[in-house]
Amino acid sequence: MDKSDQELFVRQVREHHASLRGFVRSLGVNPLWVDDIAQEAFIVAYNRLDEFDKDRDFGAWLRGIARNLVINERRKDARRKRIISDNLTDVLLSTSSTPEYEAEELGDRGLAKVNALRECIRELPEKSLSLIKAKYENNSSALDIAETFGMKPPAVRKALERLRASLRKCMEKRMELFGA
Amino acid sequence: MESNDSETLIDRLVAGEASDFEVARLSEMVGRDPTLAEELREELQFSEWIRHAVRDDASAQDQSLFDSLEFRDLSVEERVSLARDGDLSSAAADELARNLLDAPDLAANLRSELFEDEMIAQIVSSAKSENAFVDSLVTRMWAETNEDHFVEDFSKKLEEIEREQPDNVVAFPGRSWKTKVAAVASLAAAVAIGAFFITSGLESSLSSGAVAKIRKSTVDAIWAPDSQPNREGKFVKGTYRLESGAVSIELADGKSLAVQGPAVFEVDDSGDAVLLEGIALATSDRTDLTTGQPIGIGLSAKNVRFSKGAITVGLDARSSDSTEAIVFSGETGICMSESTICRDVYEFEAIKADHSHSKFVDVPYNPRAFSKAWELVSGIEKNLGDIVIELPGITSSSKQSDSGEIRVFVERERFKPESTMEVDVIRPGYFASSSDSKTEGRALASNGEEMRSYLLQLWKNEDQPEDEEIEASMTFDHPVVGVIFSSERLWESDRMVGASTQHLAENSNRGLDSIGDQILLSEDGRTLNLKLKSNATDIDQVRVLVALK
Numbered sequence: 118m119d120k121s122d123q124e125l126f127v128r129q130v131r132e133h134h135a136s137l138r139g140f141v142r143s144l145g146v147n148p149l150w151v152d153d154i155a156q157e158a159f160i161v162a163y164n165r166l167d168e169f170d171k172d173r174d175f176g177a178w179l180r181g182i183a184r185n186l187v188i189n190e191r192r193k194d195a196r197r198k199r200i201i202s203d204n205l206t207d208v209l210l211s212t213s214s215t216p217e218y219e220a221e222e223l224g225d226r227g228l229a230k231v232n233a234l235r236e237c238i239r240e241l242p243e244k245s246l247s248l249i250k251a252k253y254e255n256n257s258s259a260l261d262i263a264e265t266f267g268m269k270p271p272a273v274r275k276a277l278e279r280l281r282a283s284l285r286k287c288m289e290k291r292m293e294l295f296g297a
Numbered sequence: 298m299e300s301n302d303s304e305t306l307i308d309r310l311v312a313g314e315a316s317d318f319e320v321a322r323l324s325e326m327v328g329r330d331p332t333l334a335e336e337l338r339e340e341l342q343f344s345e346w347i348r349h350a351v352r353d354d355a356s357a358q359d360q361s362l363f364d365s366l367e368f369r370d371l372s373v374e375e376r377v378s379l380a381r382d383g384d385l386s387s388a389a390a391d392e393l394a395r396n397l398l399d400a401p402d403l404a405a406n407l408r409s410e411l412f413e414d415e416m417i418a419q420i421v422s423s424a425k426s427e428n429a430f431v432d433s434l435v436t437r438m439w440a441e442t443n444e445d446h447f448v449e450d451f452s453k454k455l456e457e458i459e460r461e462q463p464d465n466v467v468a469f470p471g472r473s474w475k476t477k478v479a480a481v482a483s484l485a486a487a488v489a490i491g492a493f494f495i496t497s498g499l500e501s502s503l504s505s506g507a508v509a510k511i512r513k514s515t516v517d518a519i520w521a522p523d524s525q526p527n528r529e530g531k532f533v534k535g536t537y538r539l540e541s542g543a544v545s546i547e548l549a550d551g552k553s554l555a556v557q558g559p560a561v562f563e564v565d566d567s568g569d570a571v572l573l574e575g576i577a578l579a580t581s582d583r584t585d586l587t588t589g590q591p592i593g594i595g596l597s598a599k600n601v602r603f604s605k606g607a608i609t610v611g612l613d614a615r616s617s618d619s620t621e622a623i624v625f626s627g628e629t630g631i632c633m634s635e636s637t638i639c640r641d642v643y644e645f646e647a648i649k650a651d652h653s654h655s656k657f658v659d660v661p662y663n664p665r666a667f668s669k670a671w672e673l674v675s676g677i678e679k680n681l682g683d684i685v686i687e688l689p690g691i692t693s694s695s696k697q698s699d700s701g702e703i704r705v706f707v708e709r710e711r712f713k714p715e716s717t718m719e720v721d722v723i724r725p726g727y728f729a730s731s732s733d734s735k736t737e738g739r740a741l742a743s744n745g746e747e748m749r750s751y752l753l754q755l756w757k758n759e760d761q762p763e764d765e766e767i768e769a770s771m772t773f774d775h776p777v778v779g780v781i782f783s784s785e786r787l788w789e790s791d792r793m794v795g796a797s798t799q800h801l802a803e804n805s806n807r808g809l810d811s812i813g814d815q816i817l818l819s820e821d822g823r824t825l826n827l828k829l830k831s832n833a834t835d836i837d838q839v840r841v842l843v844a845l846k
Binding site: 130131134135138139140141142143144145148151152155156159160163195201202203204205207208209211212229230231232234235236237238239240249250252253254256258259274277278281284285287290291 | 317378379395398408409414415418419422427430437517520522528
């Protein structure tokens with residue numbers, strides 16, 4: 118594989134991976150297995166690329182494949198499941214309708230959303246950033262974070278909730294103002 | 298066989314034989330019956346003592362039920378919050394699923410929140426970074442397919458798809474085109490609303506210390522953390538560093554600045570700007586009422602400043618030894634700040650200030666370096682299809698393309714038509730094309746208002762022997778007031794917009810024809826959708842006139 122092919126591949130995966138991983142997580146997949154399912158979707162896409170209807174959006178097609186992979190998880194033996202709960206995934210799947218709809222709802226403009234969010238996270242005060250990192254970088258539970266920060270677990274959850282709400286607001290504002 | 302009897306369920310649980318269904322069922326029963334809950338707690342506590350007596354850890358199953366019991370005391374919102382934190386056992390997740398079945402809004406909300414969580418994780422966790430994902434994917438692709446050429450093959454296939462199916466292409470009749478045009482129209486409306494909001498917000502924000510505001514930016518625009526605009530995209534007087542991408546910034550008095558990263562610049566409260574590093578392009582839409590001359594932006598760089606107003610100028614300050622200045626529209630003077638040396642520079646001319654010798658040197662007009670910034674100020678959202686927005690003063694492109702494309706030339710950035718112009722009739726929301734007989738026309742009177750003229754031309758792929766069909770769509774940031782797509786009216790309007798037609802054979806056919814060419818203007822009059830089919834002899838051109846006010 119020469120360098121230009123590699124660069125091209127990176128560019129194309131870059132365009133779709135963020136929204137695909139977000140979509141997979143939104144169906145109740147265990148956070149530890151999100152990337153695994155997203156990668157599997159890319160591999161299935163490769164194997165079935167000839168079946169792809171070129172009038173459709175490629176990102177939405179990928180999400181359709183991922184959706185089917187998540188549906189299949191329900192049939193697996195409990196030890197091999199990559200979802201938290203069959204019932205929870207069922208409910209979340211029922212609200213997700215079709216891949217075309219998803220393109221408008223969650224998956225659309227994934228790269229722009231990540232960039233906007235990155236800027237918002239950069240602006241967080243130090244303590245808030247540490248809290249976010251403890252949760253999302255170290256994957257610590259609310260209990261562990263509470264111990265580290267000298268807080269109670271419900272207070273940690275509340276603080277994270279407030280932080281996420283403010284990040285969401287910031288991201289939406291940036292998306293709107295910056296015409297991303 | 299699964300049981301519904303509470304005593305049996307407790308026995309089976311204590312014995313470690315209860316199924317997930319039975320655990321969930323028991324949770325439900327104890328939730329309704331406090332006495333049973335107490336009985337269960339005692340049983341479990343006792344069995345726990347025994348367990349600890351023989352080994353150190355508790356079974357996951359009992360833990361799951363404990364969680365489930367605690368879970369019952371929480372509100373639905375608190376349960377959702379737990380789910381979001383991942384602190385949820387399988388039984389608790391089942392319980393939450395039951396809650397969400399009756400509350401689809403909450404379920405949809407949880408989905409959005411989980412989506413956001415994943416985004417945050419991708420940003421803050423190195424293990425979830427883009428590089429980590431790509432590296433792992435490449436390895437896995439190779440491992441799962443045992444094909445060394447897998448990635449290469451995949452890249453090529455994806456590239457083919459991208460070429461054949463650009464993002465959000467507006468489908469023409471014969472496809473499900475209605476919904477897509479609606480989406481385009483709403484996108485155009487969103488752009489229009491955004492532009493209005495920002496422009497109108499600027500004046501009021503000046504009083505609060507802000508001197509400028511972001512109007513538009515590319516998705517890859519990244520600012521240095523310690524020198525960036527505030528969360529609302531506003532700038533106070535000071536220095537800013539754009540690390541990558543491009544942004545267009547609205548300054549005071551109708552002036553605007555487009556900066557291309559990496560760049561460092563200063564803005565002040567007079568609407569002027571200093572470029573310390575990088576590339577910037579400045580435009581001004583104001584005219585001095587007494588002289589009729591444009592009021593240019595006071596853009597300067599190291600030892601270089603523009604002395605007179607021009608409509609659009611650019612500075613390239615990437616080198617510490619020299620600064621290149623370029624005039625895209627209008628004419629101006631340029632001076633060395635530390636001396637009295639000045640030069641007049643005219644439209645489509647470029648000049649280089651040599652700092653070590655303190656002199657100006659003429660250089661060829663080559664605006665390619667400004668292409669990213671220009672796309673932000675060209676007035677076009679190049680949102681759909683194979684479109685190339687050409688820089689001012691470029692009449693033919695040196696860019697080579699593997700496929701056909703539509704090239705957009707800004708013919709005149711700002712002009713007042715001397716007389717009425719005849720344009721082709723195009724009804725918003727309906728397709729039009731030029732027929733063999735003369736296409737219906739109408740007179741377009743400017744009423745003294747300024748316009749901008751764009752020329753759209755289908756650029757064929759010369760290596761493609763067969764006729765090629767290109768679909769594209771573009772949204773303008775000003776309303777389209779006239780479209781000319783018949784050959785005759787294109788020839789008639791050339792002089793008015795100052796178009797150079799030297800490269801065209803006299804009276805040659807250059808408009809759209811009825812065989813394969815179609816054009817559609819969206820209902821809101823801002824988005825133009827084109828389907829053009831090339832042929833061996835004719836040129837496909839469309840002139841678009843937008844009102845600047």
